[in-house]
Amino acid sequence: MEEDEFFGEETFQHYCAEFIKHSQKIGDGWEWRTSKDCSDGYMCKTQFQIKNRTAVSHRGTSARVQTCLPMEEALEPPLDDFEVTETTTATEVIKYEYHVLYSCSYQVPVLYFRASFLDGSPLALKDIWEGVHECYKTRLLHGPWDTITQQEHPILGQPFFVLHPCKTNEFMTPVLKNSQKFNRNVNYITSWLSMVGPAVGLNLPLSYARAAFQDEGNVDRQDSSIEPKSLEEL
Amino acid sequence: MAAVMGDPGLSKLQFAPFSSALDVGFWHELTQKKLNEYRLDEAPKDIKGYYYNGDSAGLPARLTLEFSSFDMNAPPPARCCPAVGTLYNTNTLEAFKAADKKLLLEQAANEIWESIRSGAALDHPVLLNKFLLLTFADLKKYHFYYWFCSPALCLPESIPLIRGPVDLDQRFSPQQIQALERAYDDLCQTEGVPALPYFLIKYDENMVLISLVKHYSDFFQGQRTKITIGVYDPCNLAQYPGWPLRNFLVLAAHRWSSSFQSVEVLCFRDRTLQGVRDVTHSIIFEVKLPEMAFSPDCPKAVGWEKNQKGGMGPRMVNLSECMDPKRLAESSVDLNLKLMCWRLVPTLDLDKVVSVKCLLLGAGTLGCNVARTLMGWGVRHITFVDNAKISYSNPVRQPLYEFEDCLAGGKPKALAAADRLQKIFPGVNARGFNMSIPMPGHPVNFSSVTLEQARRDVERLEQLVEGHDVVFLLMDTRESRWLPAVIAASKRKLVINAALGFDTFVVMRHGLKKPKQQGAGDLCPSHPVAPADLLGPSLFANIPGYKLGCYFCNDVVAPGDSTRDRTLDQQCTVSRPGLAMIAGALAVELMVSVLQHPEGGYAIASSSDDRMNEPPTSLGLVPHQIRGFLSRFDNVLPVSLAFDKCTACSSKVLDQYEREGFNFLVKVFNSSHSFLEDLTGLTLLHQETQAAEIWDMSDDETV
Numbered sequence: 008m009e010e011d012e013f014f015g016e017e018t019f020q021h022y023c024a025e026f027i028k029h030s031q032k033i034g035d036g037w038e039w040r041t042s043k044d045c046s047d048g049y050m051c052k053t054q055f056q057i058k059n060r061t062a063v064s065h066r067g068t069s070a071r072v073q074t075c076l077p078m079e080e081a082l083e084p085p086l087d088d089f090e091v092t093e094t095t096t097a098t099e100v101i102k103y104e105y106h107v108l109y110s111c112s113y114q115v116p117v118l119y120f121r122a123s124f125l126d127g128s129p130l131a132l133k134d135i136w137e138g139v140h141e142c143y144k145t146r147l148l149h150g151p152w153d154t155i156t157q158q159e160h161p162i163l164g165q166p167f168f169v170l171h172p173c174k175t176n177e178f179m180t181p182v183l184k185n186s187q188k189f190n191r192n193v194n195y196i197t198s199w200l201s202m203v204g205p206a207v208g209l210n211l212p213l214s215y216a217r218a219a220f221q222d223e224g225n226v227d228r229q230d231s232s233i234e235p236k237s238l239e240e241l
Numbered sequence: 242m243a244a245v246m247g248d249p250g251l252s253k254l255q256f257a258p259f260s261s262a263l264d265v266g267f268w269h270e271l272t273q274k275k276l277n278e279y280r281l282d283e284a285p286k287d288i289k290g291y292y293y294n295g296d297s298a299g300l301p302a303r304l305t306l307e308f309s310s311f312d313m314n315a316p317p318p319a320r321c322c323p324a325v326g327t328l329y330n331t332n333t334l335e336a337f338k339a340a341d342k343k344l345l346l347e348q349a350a351n352e353i354w355e356s357i358r359s360g361a362a363l364d365h366p367v368l369l370n371k372f373l374l375l376t377f378a379d380l381k382k383y384h385f386y387y388w389f390c391s392p393a394l395c396l397p398e399s400i401p402l403i404r405g406p407v408d409l410d411q412r413f414s415p416q417q418i419q420a421l422e423r424a425y426d427d428l429c430q431t432e433g434v435p436a437l438p439y440f441l442i443k444y445d446e447n448m449v450l451i452s453l454v455k456h457y458s459d460f461f462q463g464q465r466t467k468i469t470i471g472v473y474d475p476c477n478l479a480q481y482p483g484w485p486l487r488n489f490l491v492l493a494a495h496r497w498s499s500s501f502q503s504v505e506v507l508c509f510r511d512r513t514l515q516g517v518r519d520v521t522h523s524i525i526f527e528v529k530l531p532e533m534a535f536s537p538d539c540p541k542a543v544g545w546e547k548n549q550k551g552g553m554g555p556r557m558v559n560l561s562e563c564m565d566p567k568r569l570a571e572s573s574v575d576l577n578l579k580l581m582c583w584r585l586v587p588t589l590d591l592d593k594v595v596s597v598k599c600l601l602l603g604a605g606t607l608g609c610n611v612a613r614t615l616m617g618w619g620v621r622h623i624t625f626v627d628n629a630k631i632s633y634s635n636p637v638r639q640p641l642y643e644f645e646d647c648l649a650g651g652k653p654k655a656l657a658a659a660d661r662l663q664k665i666f667p668g669v670n671a672r673g674f675n676m677s678i679p680m681p682g683h684p685v686n687f688s689s690v691t692l693e694q695a696r697r698d699v700e701r702l703e704q705l706v707e708g709h710d711v712v713f714l715l716m717d718t719r720e721s722r723w724l725p726a727v728i729a730a731s732k733r734k735l736v737i738n739a740a741l742g743f744d745t746f747v748v749m750r751h752g753l754k755k756p757k758q759q760g761a762g763d764l765c766p767s768h769p770v771a772p773a774d775l776l777g778p779s780l781f782a783n784i785p786g787y788k789l790g791c792y793f794c795n796d797v798v799a800p801g802d803s804t805r806d807r808t809l810d811q812q813c814t815v816s817r818p819g820l821a822m823i824a825g826a827l828a829v830e831l832m833v834s835v836l837q838h839p840e841g842g843y844a845i846a847s848s849s850d851d852r853m854n855e856p857p858t859s860l861g862l863v864p865h866q867i868r869g870f871l872s873r874f875d876n877v878l879p880v881s882l883a884f885d886k887c888t889a890c891s892s893k894v895l896d897q898y899e900r901e902g903f904n905f906l907v908k909v910f911n912s913s914h915s916f917l918e919d920l921t922g923l924t925l926l927h928q929e930t931q932a933a934e935i936w937d938m939s940d941d942e943t944v
Contacts, residue, residue, distance in 0.1 A: 031319075034513025036296075038319055057299050087543045088399055091481050093259045100300060102262070125303065127385075129266040132576070154580060157573045163308060164268050166563050212515060212586040 014195060019109040019116060022196040029218040042162045043230065049119075049162060050107040050196075052209075058099045067130065100125050101138070105195065105209050113172035115179070116199055119160055120207050121167045132168060143206045163211045169178065170203050178202065194219040253399035254528055257476045259292070259304040261374075261389035261546055268378075268560055271330070274311060275378050277348050279330060281294040282479035285326040290372060291321040292475040292485070294436070298522075298587070302475035304372060304391060304485045320511070322485075324370035326392075330378065337386055337555070342545055349373055350542030351429065357492045358537075364456045365654040366439040369488040371542075375555070383564040388555035390580055392544040393487040397496060397530045403527040404481055412522040413444075420449040420498040422520060425471075425509070428453070439489050442469040442507060442551055457496070464531040467503050468493075469901055474508035479524065482508045490676070491533070491540065498530040526540055529792075532824040554598040571668040578619045591619070593836045593925040598621030598622040602725050603715035604654040606816075607739050610825025611637040611713055612662060612671075618833060623662060624656040624672045624705060628677040638818055676701060679719040682801030684911045695910065696903055699724070707734055710831055714792065715825075716737040716823055720800035723913065724906065726791055729897055730754055738792045739828040741816045746824040749866035752789030752883045752890065753842030769834050784851070784880055786843035789865050794884035799917035818870055827867050834860045886921040894919050 021041060027050060030037035042046040122130040122138075132155065154171035157210040178201055186193045197215045204211060271832055279286070290306040292372035309315040329345065331337040349371050356362040356489055361772065362369050373390040391758045409418060421444075428451050429437060434720055441460050443450040452460040458666055470493060475787045476483030488504065510523045519522045533540075548554040561568050582589045599615055603629035612623055632650035636642045641661040655673035676698055685695035698822055702725060706712055712729045714722045714736060722738065728738045729751070736751035747859055793800065837858040838844035849861035864878040885891055897905045897920065918924045 033516030034518065055296070082555065087395070088253065089256055089393070089395065089487065091255045091478070091542070100260075100262075100303075102264070113808050121265070123259060123265050125262045126556060127263045127268050128560060129265060129557050129563045131562075156580065157569070157576050163266060163269075165266060165308075166341075166569055176634075185939060 014114050014116075016109050016111065018195070020048070022194050025194055025219075026050065026196045026200075026215070029215055033212060033214055035212065047109075049109075049194060052105050054209075056104075056208075058101060058138075062176065073193070084176075100131065103135075103208055105169075105204070105207075106160065106167065110128050110172045113175065115172045115175040116196060117172045117175075117195065117210075117236065118170045118200070118203055118207070119158075119167040120170075120209070122208075131202045135168070138208050139206060168207075170207070192219055252402045252405065254402055255481055255525075256393070256487050257302055257478050257481045257483050258393045258544075258546070259372075259389075259475070261303045261387075262305040263301040263387065263389075263558070264305065265306035265563060267310055268558070269564065270308040270311050270573075271328075271376065271378055272380060272564065273381070275380065276332065281332055283329070283331055283336070286311075287331070288326045288328045288374065289313060289317075290314075290324045290326055291317040292324060292370075292620055293318075293321045294473050294475050295320060296475070296477055296509050297512065297514070298477055300477060302477065304389075304475075306374070317435055320435050322421065322438045323367055325367060325719070326372040326374055329373065329375045331376070331804070334377050334379070334386065337375065340376070342388070342390075345373055345375070346390060346392055346544060347539075349390070349544075350394055351539050353392060353394060353397065353488055353541040353542075357488075357495055362488075362492055363457065363496075366454050369492065370438060370485055370916075382559070383561040384557055384559050386555055386557045390544045391484055391545040392542050392547070393484060394491045394540045395541050396491060397533060397536070397540060398531050400490065401529045403529055404505075406482075406508075406524040406526040408479070408521055409507070409523040409525055412525050413869060414446070417444060417446070418520060421451070422511075422518065424451040425511075426448050427451075427778055435884055436473050437471075438473050438485060439469040442471050444469070450462040457918065459721070461500075462502065466499060468501050468503060469505040469507065471509050472524070473524040474510050477510070477522075479522070481770045482506065482524070490528075494533045495536075496530045498532050500750075501530060503527055504530050517815075530734045548806055550805065555903060567667040568824045570666060574619055574666065575670065581919055586859045591835060594833055595619040595621060597711055597832075597836060598624075599711050599713060600624050600626070600709035600710040601713045601715060601833075602626045602722075603713075603717065604639075605635075605642070605674070606638045606714070606716060606821035607715035607741070607825050607828070608654075608713075608821050609641040609658065611715060611739070611828050613640060613656065613665075614826045614829035615624065616662065616666055617671060618829065621668060622709075623659075624671070624709065625673040626655070626656045626676060626678065626702070627655040627658070627673075627706065628675060629654050631657055635644075640820065657943065668669060674701065674705070678702060678716070678721050678724055679906065679910050680718070681723050681909045681917065682720060685907065686900060686911050690818075692907070694906070699903055699906060703728055703732075706734055711735045713828060713832075715828075719792075722792055723800045723889055723909075726751065726793065727894060730791065730890045731895050731899055733757070735832070736791070736831050737828050739818050739824045741824055743815060744817050744820065744871040745821055746816075746827075746869045746871075747866060748824050748827045748869075749792065750786075750789070750831060750835055750842065751791040752865075753786045753889070784846050784865070784882060786840065786845070789846055789880055790881040790883045791887060791890040793889040794887040795881060798886070799888040799914040799921075799923065804817055820869075820871055822867060823871075827869075830860075834858055836864045838863050847878060848880045849878040851878075886923050886926060888917040888923065891921055 027037050027039055032202060035050045035052070037050055039048055039050055081216070101122055103122045104120060108117050108119060110117045122135050124130070125167050154174055156168055156169050156171050158169045159165065160167045179195070183193070183195070186198075194215070197211065197219055200209070201215070203213045288306065288310045290304050290310055292302065292304050327349070329340065331340060335774070349897065353362070353369060353371055356365075371392055373392065375388045375390070377386040379385070408885055412419065425437065425440070428440065429435065433770060437453075439454050441452040441454060441457055443464075445573040462888055470489065472482065472486045472489055474483045475485065490504075497504070505525065505527045508524045509520065511518070511520045512522075513630040545553060548556050562572075563569070578591055578595070582591055595618070599620055599622065601611055608625060608627065612625070614734060614895045615623055631642050631646045632651055633647045635776035636647065640657045646657050653673070653675035655675050657673070659671040662669050662699070679695045679698055685691050697847050704828060706725065706728045712725055712734050714725060716722055726736060733754055733756060735753060737748070738751060739748045740746065806825070835842060835844060844857065844863045844864035847857065848864065850864055855871065862878070865880040867876050867878055888894060915924065
């Protein structure tokens, strides 16, 4: 990690590739996507959460109320014995999307995220935070997590929430210094994502940290005493 | 389901339908296509979606459409199965409602049926995974109406279960399961596809073989009464297969019911959790194949999705929040301001700022810059008053105007400024009033017409001051500030005044008189007695807001016609171009600091001496005046007391105004300096002292 002073786009893509390699191994769904119009790409993951419809906050439900048109159809429901009638209407599925992009101006990775219902209607930031674990909520007010803005996704052109990258270098530098001191190999993306992700509902399995270890052939250092207890210790 | 297990022969098979999942990216792309490509074209369009068999328990089977759905060459996401569809996007809601859903479904069913009969579906099983999407995009409101359909051909009779569904690990040994995974992966790899929607299976205790559907005759050679088929199954329910099996069973019945009596079905479900692959929740069951080998007619079909109420009807999604640029601008502006609270100034009361109603008297260099800074603070209610038109010299210094605004005599400034604010940020409530403010020494008694005009102008100004919280005095002459200063003092409104010289400026808040019902008592409700009034180290320390002076308090002449007897360069203030931006910005920041003080306009004035002390608000000091000297790049924060002979805010003037109203004002407008000076006692003062020549903090510009 000698080049940590300068986290270039190539380095970013390299770490993403390593990250995705491990993701594919454990099947947690990270993938690399490119746009057909430009060479830039991004790493993304989608995950779903099931909520009781009543638990979804007012905005979600109120938007829902008016979604049925007053044109309840003349289309006679053909008697279909083959369709399962027990439905899942009592639950609401929420889709979370996390995109990791490279910021040329800040030369750091940036986390874009949004959440929506299955018909595409978005959740407000407040509603997203309702799904965040209590222990992370307090952090939202003072960590680097307080710099959330709303921006257009540079590749998709759609509005996302963004953890603004202006603080990333500040909190990543000590992490990287520390790992250098102990001669540990870390994947920048892994360390960074494990810090910023939980505040917006994105958790990384510990195995990512172990993977970073192993990839660098630190097999001799692999006794359990130095295994990280949590990713943030890295 | 106990019945199925206990009495399998009589139970029938049922299928869990797809839930349509339309990503916001899909709606974005549809919007783009509609605007740029389809326009009024209602012809059906090819689109595609995908489904997934690796969901965690509890999630409904979904057919997902996203932004890539319009790109027929885009590969489906890893391990997902593609589905091909047809988009019917109508131009009107009426056409959407009137669309013949029955016919659309029949057409799709026919295509599926034809692909089964011709054998095309054997070569390309994806043809069985058809879907329809009927849409109407209301792009004014960002409302999207849609109705999703995944057509399924119906078998002529119910499908009797010979063996009810069980989890795969109850039928297969771990070795068989492993062999199945390997065989499936190998075939995917050989075919270069992320998933196989349908496949054929042969197995015994030692091995599992998988084949593409098109090789059925070779593969099934030697099978006697039963065959095994596999389906990539998006459903998570332990007792039911998902929708894709339906059309495949029809194909099986059509192709194979003459040769085989029953079919064993593996609903392949393949998830990975924490790095461990698991297919054991796949289900396997056996059904009797219905006879339909020789029927030529397309079976009836079903598939229109129920709405959220469970009825047969379309759905609507309102995406204005994430697609309407105006809504996006508003939420982004709010979010940006909140950042300031979250991180830098946690105690900042943003609502006090955002909700304040600002009246800007003057829409010139100062007015434009004040308005822009107010917008930056998220202020939503901004009203301009000005009587001038935009001239060719204005746009370079007045950032709300452009060259085009100067043509044909120029647009009225107040109206153009309000329009421009709406353009900059549609969330703002901006208004403009093209009107004059009557001034002392500028007679209005030429005719009854001019007098009536003055009466209306005064009335309007009084209403405007009443209807706002903060009045900004940003005019180009001293005397035009007099009337609003008097009205605002009488109505106890916060006044922020900014005036420019060539390279000097003053930005100040007028002293805010005590509330009227308070009487003459010394106790200001929100302000404790300030003993420092008497004991302070300096005369100007700890002066509460109600004792502070106004713009006219330091003057010993009444305002009059200041443009008379002046050369053009004196009338039309020439100031260093950066000055208006500095002063305009300071005027707004002063207002914001005052609003953050718990006592608002009654706050004790901070002076230059307070710069080292604990600040009174989260944003810092709350000065009375900021006087800037651009030549030295220096600001000072003087404090001055209200003057009991002030021509604007002294009780003599306010009392007269409140008692006589317009009649009093007319006297002021029509007479020379001496009337106000006589009234306030300044004349007397002049006689007593040799009036020094007053340096008039001169004003903006224009004649």
